[in-house]
Amino acid sequence: MPRIKLIIAYDGSGFEGYQIQPKGRTVQGELEQALSVIHKGEAVRVHASGRTDAGVHASGQVVHFDTPLGIPDGRWAMALNTRLPGAIRVLSAETVPDSFHARFSATGKTYRYIWHLSDVISPFRRYFTTPSLGVKPDVSRMEEGARHLVGTHDFTSFCSAKTDVEDKVRTVESIRFERHGEELHMVISGSGFLYNMVRIIAGTLWMCGKGELDPGDLPGILAAKDRSRAGKTAQAQGLYLENVRYGQ
Amino acid sequence: MPRIKLIIAYDGSGFEGYQIQPKGRTVQGELEQALSVIHKGEAVRVHASGRTDAGVHASGQVVHFDTPLGIPDGRWAMALNTRLPGAIRVLSAETVPDSFHARFSATGKTYRYIWHLSDVISPFRRYFTTPSLGVKPDVSRMEEGARHLVGTHDFTSFCSAKTDVEDKVRTVESIRFERHGEELHMVISGSGFLYNMVRIIAGTLWMCGKGELDPGDLPGILAAKDRSRAGKTAQAQGLYLENVRYGQ
Structure with a gap:
């Protein structure tokens, strides 16, 4: 059966997260419902590169599903977008080999x-950004802190204490900051991320920017392998899954 | 009684417009409710520079009200923002002379x-921009059309046929286009605007950009004083009241 890879964007503010669950509106639930309509009521399971939490957005999430329908790649986006709420948009669709898996084939994320x-x-950006509440961060301190996190490290201190994966070594390839008008963006790429890792990195670097944490303390925080040593988990609404990389 | 001038911003997407009405959520209704709470249940009437339609936003609407309370200017924004929904924010407050009136003292708007x-x-901008639906407009044609509208003209062709004001002569001081990433912005300033005038100008210049209308036809459309000769009224969600000018 052909396998279709979709790149999707969603406004996470009205969802209980990406992953389907018994109660509450989810991105996966909406996708599977739209696909079920296209498949005349047949259930279609959708697999994502990973879940995103309630309120977290995606500008380039990747999912796949298998279908017996011979819909051309160029028609899938329109077919799904007419059946999906405006909060979820299919940006592109592509037939991929059976060996492709949105989650297991991923080699990196941004x-x-x-x-x-x-x-x-801002009333216009209240669901799409995290307010600084009057803080004017020193971005050079955030960049200095970020330099200590780039590379291959055990990120135990930077993931939710609930994380149950054994191996917490991950590679952060880059962290850069961009100023866009009144917004400060942090763009982070890596081979893979632990649960809440980006939000804890964001919250910790924010503390560096505010002067509440010395950027030079970050090597010690990494070495401690203790979640309580890093900063607060930054709010969900400022986070976007921007890109999932496959292959090299 | 001291008169307070507020500069406010609002996301118009959840409101039935600015102006209070018997049914439906309005910006004025929310402001007056918040002020009533601050005034221990007393009704407080708010006067705006003008109404905005359902779905239209404001980044710099101006309103005034009279109050017996001696709250310092610097405290009003916080006092109101804690009682207003996140869709409405007070940006600043200032005590003004009794002769100031948000509507009648206004000398221009942007x-x-x-x-x-x-x-x-875009799922993130769906309530805050008008989608081009695949059209890539020729902005130089929009600018050419705009040049014919700048100046003092009878704008009968560019206002809702329902407009009941007698004098439809207005001065458009400037129209400029800006590209911000994937967004095209039109910024228009003038001494005053008729009902739906900005949206009809936007819709008409968009038709020039799409090639459906020759920019050189605009002088004839103005001269015809006939609403049916101009383009469609552009959608509400792309429009922002950005600034109200007082004095010179």
């Missing part, structure tokens, strides 16, 4: 974290 | 109209 630096929370 | 030029409607 996330974007956005703070809004105005004194008053 | 509006911004935003189109989103991506092929697929």
Whole structure:
């Protein structure tokens, strides 16, 4: 059966996260419902590169599903978008080999974290950015902190204490900061990320920017392998899954 | 009684417009409710520079009200923002002379109209921009059309046929286009605007950009004083009241 890879974007603010669950509106639930309509009521399972939490957005999430329908690649986006809520958009579709798996074939991801630096929370960006609440961060301190995190490290201190994977060694390939008008963006790429890792990195670097944490403390925080040593988990609404990489 | 001038921003997407009405959520209704709480249940009437339609946003609407309370200017924004929904934010407050009136003292306004030029409607900007639905407009044609509208003209062709004001002569001081990433912004300033005038100008210049209308036809459309000769009224969600000018 042909396998279809989709690149999708979603506004996570109205969802209980990506992953389907017994109660509450989810991105996966909406996708599977739209696919079920196209498949005349047949259930279609969708596999994503990974879940995203409630309120977290995606500008380039990747999912796949198998289908017996011979819909050409160029028609899938329109077929799904007419059946999906405006909060979820299919950006592109492509037939891929059976060996492709949205999660297991992924070789890297890029996330974007956005703070809004105005004194008053923007009504237009309140679900799409994290307010700085008057803080004007020193971005050079955030960049200095980020340099200690880039590379291959055990990120135990930077993942939720609930994380149950054994191996917490991950490679962060790059962290860069961009200023867009009143917004500060952090763009982070890596081979893979642990649960809440991007939000804890964002929260910790924010503390460096605010002057509450010395960037030079980050090697010690990594070495401690203790979640309580890093900063607070930054709010969900500032986070975007931007890109999933496959192959080299 | 002291008169307070507020500059406010609002996300118009959840409101039935600015102006209070018997049914439905309005910006004025929310403001007056918050002020009533601060005034221990007393009704407080709020006067705006003008109404905005359902779905239209404001980044710099101006309103005023009279109050017996001696709250310092610097405290009003916080006092109101803690009682207002996140869709409405007070940006600043200032005590003004009794002679100031948000509507009658206004000497000019600036509006911004935003189109989103991506092929697929952005889930993040769907309530905040008008989708181009695949159209890649020729902005030089829009600018050429705009040049014919700048100046003092009878704008009968560019206002809702329902408009009941007698004098439809207005001065458009400037219209400029800006590209911000995937967005095209039109910024228009003038001494005053008729009902739906900015949206009809936006819709008409968009037709020039699409090649459906010759920019050179605009002088004839103005001269005809006939609403049916101009283009469609552009969608509400792309429009922002950006600034209200007082004095010179």
